[in-house]
Amino acid sequence: MLFYFAKRLSASALILVGVTIVTFCLTFLIPADPVAMIAGRNSTPEMREQIRIQLGLDKPLIQQYAAYAQRLAQGDFGISYARKSEVGPLIASRLPATLLLMLGAIIAELLIGIPAGLYAAARRGQTGDKVAMTLSFLTVSTPQFVLGLSLLYFFAYLLGWFPLSGYGSLSHLILPAVTLGLAGGGWYSRMMRSSMIEILRQDYIRTARAKGMSEKRVMLVHGLRNAILPIIAMIGLDVGIFMSGVVVVENVFGWPGIGQLMWQAIQSLDIPIIMGITTVAALFIVAGNLLADLVAPLIDPRIRLR
Incomplete structure (x- = not known):
């Protein structure tokens, strides 16, 4: 190790x-x-x-x-051209908001993608499978700003269930997290479906069924533990993707994270901020992938680190 x-x-x-x-x-x-x-x-x-x-x-x-x-x-990201302040503290001040949004988005995509993938795998070729995969295709294909504006219009403007923008409470977090989570959930559901279908063909699954184990227990106890490994690898990638790819969502919802800061830096061609955020995002991508590789053997002992 x-x-x-x-x-x-x-x-x-x-x-x-x-x-x-x-x-x-x-x-x-x-x-x-x-x-x-x-x-x-x-x-x-x-x-x-x-x-x-x-x-x-x-x-x-x-x-x-x-x-x-x-x-x-030496930990010095330089001085912002436009803001005339140090880039490191500027990014650090925006980082907690983005980390919170990233955590909410990962939870949302897991809650959306894993159940949908399991549901589709259990009903392979049936109407439920086709509906779930069609919805996942739509969420993956729809641009994030369209999803975000649609959620804002229906749930914030028309229904008034959530604030239109801002930061500081759970109600502010839900809509932007769901916006990010819908696209990721679509990918997760498709990956979970194909992975679970492959797992359900294995001999140990047939043995569990032959012993009289219920289909629900077969899928959740024996199937999910192995089928979820590709999802874990994707979470490692999503850590970096959410760190660098939340520019649109943060601007739509007025979320004061590094995505919004990146957009402002691009508009003013503030190279130190652009470089700083890119480096921080790359750091999170690398750390996320490393963490996913280290966690995978804990879930499946058959995996060996080399």
């Missing part, structure tokens, strides 16, 4: 370095000048050049990345 953990940790560090390099290079390929956006329309060429020197943007790209990597290794 320790050897595997050390090997994965080393690989994760290399992945993070690669992410920072690619993101840093892509950011500077954007056909826009952050100096011009910071200085304003009425700035003179001298003012722009002075700002460029102050930000270190006059140096070659390799030197700029080397300086950024050196600061990053």
Whole structure:
């Protein structure tokens, strides 16, 4: 276990370095000048050049990345171009809101996807299976902003069950979490269905049925434990996806997380914030995958870490 953990940790560090390099290079390929956006329309060429020197943007790209990597290794994400404040504390102040939304979304997609997948697998080829898979296809295919606005219109505006926007209570969390959870739940239901169908063909399932065990107990006790392994791997990926992909949902619901901060940074071409959030999201993706790999053997002892 320790050897595997050390090997994965080393690989994760290399992945993070690669992410920072690619993101840093892509950011500077954007056909826009952050100096011009910071200085304003009425700035003179001298003012722009002075700002460029102050930000270190006059140096070659390799030197700029080397300086950024050196600061990053010390936990310094740099200074925001637009906000004139340190990026690290700025991201840290928004992180709890996004983590809360991420947790709510994971719970929502599990509550939606696993029961739907089990229901469809138990009724393979029947009407219930077709209806469940059709609904899962719709939730996966529908853009998140459409889902979010639809939920806001029906449950917040028409029915008044939830607030239209804001942050701070469970009622504020439910709609954005369900919006994110519907898409993930659609994927989970399809994965759970195919995984459970494959598990139900195994010899030990037939043995359990031959012993007179009820179908419900067969699925929940013997089938679910093995069929849920792909879902666990997906949760590890979702940790990073929700950290970096909640831009639309957070803006629709006025949720003050790093997704909303990322959108504001993109609009103002605030490179330090964009780089900082991308790095944090990559860190969560790597950590989520590592955690999923370590938890899987605890659920299925047949899995061995190598």
